[in-house]
Amino acid sequence: MIRMALFVLLGYLSGSVLYANFAVALFGKQGALEQSNDRNPGTANAFQYGGFGCGVVTLAGDLLKGYLPVHLYLGGALAGAFSGAEAPAWGLTLVLLAPVVGHVFSCLHHFHGGKGIAVTFGALLGLAPDLLPLCVFAAVFIFFSTVIRISPDFYRTIAAYLATGVLMGVLHPSLAVRLGFYLITGVVCYRMYSSDEEKEKLRIRVLWKH
DSSP states (O other), X not given: OHHHHHHHHHHHHHHHOOHHHHHHHHTTOTTSGGGSSSOOOSHHHHHHHHOHHHHHHHHHHHHHHHHHHHHHHHHTXXXXXXXXXXXXXXXXXXXXXXXXXXXXXXXXXXXXXXXXXXHHHHHHHTTTTOOHHHHHHHHHHHHTTTTEEEESHHHHHHHHHHHHHHHHHHHOOOHHHHXXXXXXXXXXXXXXXXXXXXXXXXXXXXXXXX
C-alpha cells in the first residue's frame, strides 16, 4: 500500500511539470502559448506556436511523465524498499490516472494545466509489453482524423476517448486498466468542457466524400 501511494504521488508530481512552459523558455519563445485560443500548455500548441524544437521537447516530456511512473510501478522498481503486503490490484488504476490528473490540475501552476492527451499516450505506453490500449487509442484517433473526420479538435478528442473506452471494455481483460482509462476519460472530458475556449460547431466528414 505504501509503495502504491508513493507511485501515485510520483505520477501526480511528474504530471504537474508542464514541459510546454519549459520548452518555450528554452527556445526563447516566451508568450508563444498565449497566442493560441485556449492557451493550453500542451504539445499541439507547442508545435504550432513555439516551433518544431519546442514541440519535440514538449512531446518527449509529456510522454515520459506519463510513461515512467506506470513503467516503474509495473517493473517493480523500488519495491524492495518497502515491506508489507503486495499493492492491491486497483493500484494500477490510480497510477495510470495520476500523471493525467497532475497535468490537468498541476500543483505547480495553481492547479491549472493542459488537456492531458499526450500524457495519456505516455501512461498507456508504460503498460508495455501490453500495448493493446495504446494501439486502440492511437487507431481511434487516426480513424477520427482520416476515415471519419471529426472537427474541430475539441469534439475529435472527446469522441476518441469515449470510443476507446467502449473498445477497451470489449477488448481488454484487465479491470484495473479499463477503470484507469475510464477515469482518465472523465478527467480529460471535464477539462475539455470546462475550458474557456470558444466551442466551434461540430463538423463530421467521411473519407469517401472529401
